[in-house]
Structures are given as C-alpha cells and as structure tokens.
Amino acid sequence: MPSATLLGQALISGVLAGGMYGLLALGLSLSWGLLRLVNLSHFALAFLAAYLTYELGTTYHVAPWWSVLLIVPSMFVIGLAQHWIFVRFKVNELGSLLITFSFAVMLEVGIQLYWTADYRRFETHYATWSLKAGPFYIPVLELILCLVAGVLAWGTWLWLRKTYVGKALRASAEDADIAAAYGVDHRKLAYLLSGVGAAYAGVAGTFIALIATLAPAQIWAWLGVVFAVVIIGRLGNPLGALAAGMLIGASESIAMAILSPAWAPVVSFSVLIAILLWDPEWS
C-alpha cells in the first residue's frame, strides 16, 4: 500500500488530468445529447487545433494564449461546415458515427502528411511550473486547464438552463416537432451548437499542445475513456461531463498508484459498467 502522501498526490494529479477528459467530453456530450449526433472527429479536431498551436508557437513564435483566439473561431467555422454535411445528407445518430469516423481518418491522414508521423513537442518554459501545497505538487498548466474547463462547463450549463436558446435546444432534443410548433427553428440552433462543440475542441487542443506529445495516431488515444466520461456525465449535461472527467481521472490515477499503471485503461469502463448495472436508465 502506497503512502498517504503518494495517494494524495495521485488524487490531485488524477483530478487535474481528468479536467482534460472533461474538456474533451464537453463538446461531444452537447452534440450527442442535444442533436443526437455522435462526433468521433471531435478528437481529431482537437488534435488539429493542437498541431496548429504547435505550428504557430514553434514556427511563428505566437504564444498559445494568442493563437487560441485564432484557433477557436476557426474551429467554430469548421463545426458549421461539418454540420452542413450532416444536414445535407440527413445524417442520423448511427450515420453520424460512420461519417465522423471518416472525417477523423481524413484529418489524421492530413495531419500526418503535413506534420509527419514523428512525435512533436511544443516546448515552453512554463510547461513544468508547479505550485507546492504542503507535501503536494500542483502543475500550473493543468490547474489552468481545469479552471478553463470549469468556466466553460458552468457557462454552458447556465446557457442551457437560463437562456431561451438553451431551453429551446433542450426542448428540441426531447420533441423537435412540438418545439417547432412553438416557433423554434431547430436547424439554426443545431448549427450554433455544432459550432460551439467544435470550438470547445479548439480550446482542448490548445491545452493538448502544451501538455502532451503530439503524434497523428494520438487522436484515438482518448476515444474510449472520453466516451465513457460522456455517458457517465449524462448526455447533454456539461457539468456532469466535467465531474465525470475528474472522477475518472482520479480513479485512474489512484488505480495506477495502488495496483499498477497497466490497470488505468480498465477503470473508466469499470465505472461505467458499475453505474449502468446500478441504473440501466442512466445517461
């Protein structure tokens, strides 16, 4: 059994790492829960944003807090374009899996053609900064990531709860015909939401560039665990997505500390299965 300090450190690192799961899950959860579109290319978009951050940072020496201002709106536009394809071909839930899988593969190939399959690392002098709280270390970048994820999740939650657009989106998710009978133009709102989801992938990508080592095949690395997070957090629930991300991050980290690192991939789906056994109607 590891020491209390080690467990505490594992918990802190896990929760902070889970912020990334939550941030990636946020956009996925919105389009799946409210539009019934499962966007597998969400991860590829995040990595495209990460590579762009890397490129702007290393080639043009643009700091990531400036490049994010360019990348996020670009991703929003890509989200709109993607949604145009969904509308054009009347894509349903299952169809969205197939078509976004092909988007993801195309993006992966495109990234590989331009940036090659070599590992890329965006070196910054602040990547290793950390705060010390008692015996524990808190990495600053991941703390900022969690704060940003928290602000986005909370803001999105308020947007869905408190604004007419948010209420209309939730209503349409349940009964689109009746929402339309009360004047909701679901098509317009769906475009907006697809754009917002892709923009969130852009935010996640900026942090991926700073925290992780980039390689084209990495776009698939988080697929399984983030899917589990989306379902555990309940579809279309932004705060749930973030909380579930942190829960899974912490569980993985504790499992790694107590058992062995090889156990980490088992954790997310074990938690998911346990929840579904407890309440089959979950999500």
Next chain:
Amino acid sequence: MLLEIRNLHVGYGDAPAVWDVSIDVDAGEIVSVIGPNGAGKTTLINAIAGMLRARQGQLRFDGADMTRVRPHGFCERGIALVPEGRRLFTKMTVEENLELGCYLPRPRAARAQSLERVYELFPILRQKRAQAAGELSGGQQQMVAIGRALMAQPRIVLFDEPSLGLAPTIVDDMFDIIVRVRDGGAAVLLVEQNVIKALSVADRAYVLEQGRIVATGLPDELMKQSHIREAYLGV
C-alpha cells in the same frame, strides 16, 4: 374567416389520411371535429399546426396562405397546439415548458403577464412550477399543455383530444377551460372522441369519418341526425 381550409388532402408517405376536407373557424368560435378513432382527426389538426405538410388543397389563416410556411412559422402567425397525449418536455420544469410557449419575440415580451394569467387559470401550476413536467399527474400535465399554448398569445388554439386519459371529473374542468380560452379572445378548434362534451361546448361542428367530412352543422342539429345518434351516442 380566421381559419379557412378548402379541399385539404394530408397523408403520410403514400397513404393519404385526410381527403378533401373543408373547414372554417371564425374568430371567437369554438368549432368541434368529432369522429371515431383513426378517422384522421390528429392528422388534420397536425396539418393545421404545421407539423404535417398538406399535399393538396388550401390552408389559409387570417387570409394568408399557410401551405408553404415552414413548421416553425405557424406559431408566429397565432396558431398554438395542445397536442394529443400532451407531449410536454418531460425533463424540463413546468415553468420552462410554459416559457417555451412564449419563445418567439412578441409573446416573449409579454412573458410576465402571460405567466400570471396561466397561474391564475391553473393555481396548482404555480406551486409545481419548479418540478419536472413529467412528474405531474395527467390532469396537471394537460394544464401545462394548455398553459404552454396560451403563453404563445394565440389567435386560435387547436385542442387534440384534451379529455383523453383523464378522470371524468377532470374532463368537465377541461371543457370549462376550453370555453374560458375562447372567452379570453382566442378561437378554438377542438378534435374529440368525447362527442357529447365536444358538441355541448361547440358553436359549430364537423363529423370526420375515414378521412372525410360526412356531416356539418350546429351541434343541436347534428345531435338529432339518426346516423350520429346511432354511431356516437348509442341511442
């Protein structure tokens, strides 16, 4: 004439469900369409609400052609639906359901007054306003569905089987409410299987059977027709 329907044909895919239907509703009127299960009543009312597209014929509201208006444009012109089975947004609160009724800019500007009016009409909803609509009883859910329609400040309210699945005492209340909706200034088009009730509140009525209008007239006249007495009243 507020609502003018001429020779309307509506169907699902290749199967027509409503043939050659002509109906008028004037401002301040309650008009009932009665008929058995499967006669096409819901199809007809959904076409008037914009949820189904007519394949042929005229649908005019306040003089304007509605056949090319997109589904979300019907409410804007003053048509509000109380659908069969209520179709509330069950996971949203009672108040959020009502707010969806005033989604469009014009009714949204009057949100506070409209909410007050709905809560005066249905005091129980004020108590339950933060509760998920799906948790309410059938009668209360019907109140939310009616309230949602009133929030839209409609010029006509379309009621689709409002008494279906409700306890008899609540059914009487529902018909009282329908009269009050009309007295509040909106015309009413009511589609019902409960023939006696539907005729008792109506100014005029139509009988729809197998997708066609087979009789029309004042409720008292229809009540006297032997076909209707046999088919619907069992006497």
